[in-house]
Amino acid sequence: xxxxxxxxxxxxxxxxxxxxxxxxxxxxxxxxxxxxxxxxxxxxxxxxxxxxxxxxxxxxxxxxxxxxxxxxxxxxxxxxxxxxxxxxxxxxxxxxxxxxxxxxxxxxxxxxxxxxxxxxxxxxxxxxxxxxxxxxxxxxxxxxxxxxxxxxxxxxxxxxxxxxxxxxxxxxxxxxxxxxxxxxxxxxxxxxxxxxxxxxxxxxxxxxxxxxxxxxxxxxxxxxxxxxxxxxxxxxxxxxxxxxxxxx
Amino acid sequence: xxxxxxxxxxxxxxxxxxxxxxxxxxxxxxxxxxxxxxxxxxxxxxxxxxxxxxxxxxxxxxxxxxxxxxxxxxxxxxxxxxxxxxxxxxxxxxxxxxxxxxxxxxxxxxxxxxxxxxxxxxxxxxxxxxxxxxxxxxxxxxxxxxxxxxxxxxxxxxxxxxxxxxxxxxxxxxxxxxxxxxxxxxxxxxxxxxxxxxxxxxxxxxxxxxxxxxxxxxxxxx
Numbered sequence: 001x002x003x004x005x006x007x008x009x010x011x012x013x014x015x016x017x018x019x020x021x022x023x024x025x026x027x028x029x030x031x032x033x034x035x036x037x038x039x040x041x042x043x044x045x046x047x048x049x050x051x052x053x054x055x056x057x058x059x060x061x062x063x064x065x066x067x068x069x070x071x072x073x074x075x076x077x078x079x080x081x082x083x084x085x086x087x088x089x090x091x092x093x094x095x096x097x098x099x100x101x102x103x104x105x106x107x108x109x110x111x112x113x114x115x116x117x118x119x120x121x122x123x124x125x126x127x128x129x130x131x132x133x134x135x136x137x138x139x140x141x142x143x144x145x146x147x148x149x150x151x152x153x154x155x156x157x158x159x160x161x162x163x164x165x166x167x168x169x170x171x172x173x174x175x176x177x178x179x180x181x182x183x184x185x186x187x188x189x190x191x192x193x194x195x196x197x198x199x200x201x202x203x204x205x206x207x208x209x210x211x212x213x214x215x216x217x218x219x220x221x222x223x224x225x226x227x228x229x230x231x232x233x234x235x236x237x238x239x240x241x242x243x244x245x246x247x248x
Numbered sequence: 249x250x251x252x253x254x255x256x257x258x259x260x261x262x263x264x265x266x267x268x269x270x271x272x273x274x275x276x277x278x279x280x281x282x283x284x285x286x287x288x289x290x291x292x293x294x295x296x297x298x299x300x301x302x303x304x305x306x307x308x309x310x311x312x313x314x315x316x317x318x319x320x321x322x323x324x325x326x327x328x329x330x331x332x333x334x335x336x337x338x339x340x341x342x343x344x345x346x347x348x349x350x351x352x353x354x355x356x357x358x359x360x361x362x363x364x365x366x367x368x369x370x371x372x373x374x375x376x377x378x379x380x381x382x383x384x385x386x387x388x389x390x391x392x393x394x395x396x397x398x399x400x401x402x403x404x405x406x407x408x409x410x411x412x413x414x415x416x417x418x419x420x421x422x423x424x425x426x427x428x429x430x431x432x433x434x435x436x437x438x439x440x441x442x443x444x445x446x447x448x449x450x451x452x453x454x455x456x457x458x459x460x461x462x463x464x465x466x467x468x469x470x
Contacts, residue, residue: 072340174333242261
């Protein structure tokens with residue numbers, strides 16, 4: 001396949017970036033998308049040019065590191081996968097592919113296609129945990145009966161890998177799906193209920209401080225989430241937040 | 249309390265509550281308007297009641313105006329915040345791939361409805377205020393039907409009404425069900441809420457459009 005690439009190049013955080021055109025020939029459908037970029041980078045290095053920086057780690061869809069906006073969609077055209085699981089068979093010979101970093105004020109570009117997603121880390125640090133006594137007397141979680149339905153929902157919320165596709169897909173760059181998944185996974189479990197009030201208030205406060213946009217319930221985040229995190233979590237977070245605010 | 253007011257969730261809840269209030273008001277409005285098609289006398293009676301009842305005039309009307317202002321101001325505040333959340337735009341953004349047009353363009357449909365409200369206020373509310381409080385005319389329970397029908401005589405006004413209600417329909421299509429999600433309601437009733445939203449978003453504007461066209465086609469000739 002012959003593929004025409006339009007890739008965002010940006011020297012560093014303070015530089016102004018631009019779209020640069022590249023042409024790739026001999027691309028096979030069985031190549032992964034990141035392999036295709038690896039080959040492009042090898043080619044650039046052999047020509048003495050600066051390779052394209054992009055985030056990647058596990059390359060099996062579980063770490064949430066890869067983060068590319070491909071033809072206007074986070075993680076590309078296929079559903080429920082990350083970029084590293086995307087293959088070139090999803091494109092046709094002669095296609096033009098536009099590759100950009102995830103765009104949000106809270107996700108500033110570090111270089112080329114790499115963005116700083118520490119805003120998510122700060123939201124997590126604001127309350128995305130439970131304070132457990134780990135002195136050796138910790139009660140085994142399996143000793144606490146939990147409704148199957150709640151356990152399943154908590155597990156599904158915990159599947160969020162924090163990749164930021166929800167922010168990238170949202171027209172408002174809202175981080176509600178991410179934050180709500182982190183709130184929900186604890187809110188549904190007895191261990192998490194103890195600090196539920198402070199957790200939701202602190203995490204939402206941090207989310208707002210980071211400069212993410214507001215949720216307008218378009219549902220784009222749910223569609224583009226590689227882990228299928230449901231909008232139900234946003235509704236649950238809203239309930240938790242309102243309930244926490246009323247309790248004071 | 250100040251952190252609650254500043255929070256994105258609280259602002260969305262304010263949007264949802266004011267929106268639902270306006271949705272309920274639409275049902276009342278369309279019901280009274282529809283009587284103008286089936287019984288001019290009933291329409292006159294209801295209009296006179298709404299125009300001179302103290303509870304409606306001095307309590308319900310200010311609440312309604314406040315609801316419109318809150319919904320509009322909060323919508324604009326949220327829109328500016330949202331625009332600021334992505335300062336560098338995508339070269340290519342395929343929003344249609346994951347969200348319907350109506351949900352992505354509430355600000356457009358909302359602003360058109362707001363512009364229509366300006367015309368609507370000029371046509372009816374300012375007229376009423378002038379009639380009652382500036383010109384200090386005597387009560388006339390028989391004038392409303394004639395005044396309403398005469399308003400729809402010009403084709404341009406009828407066309408503006410039709411277009412505005414088409415956009416109101418799109419606004420309701422997303423906004424009604426969305427307000428429940430904002431308030432934390434997403435459960436086994438959600439599919440029913442979404443179905444009801446679609447029916448409401450079609451039927452209510454359609455009846456308003458029918459009334460406008462009906463009066464345009466059936467002018468008072470005597």
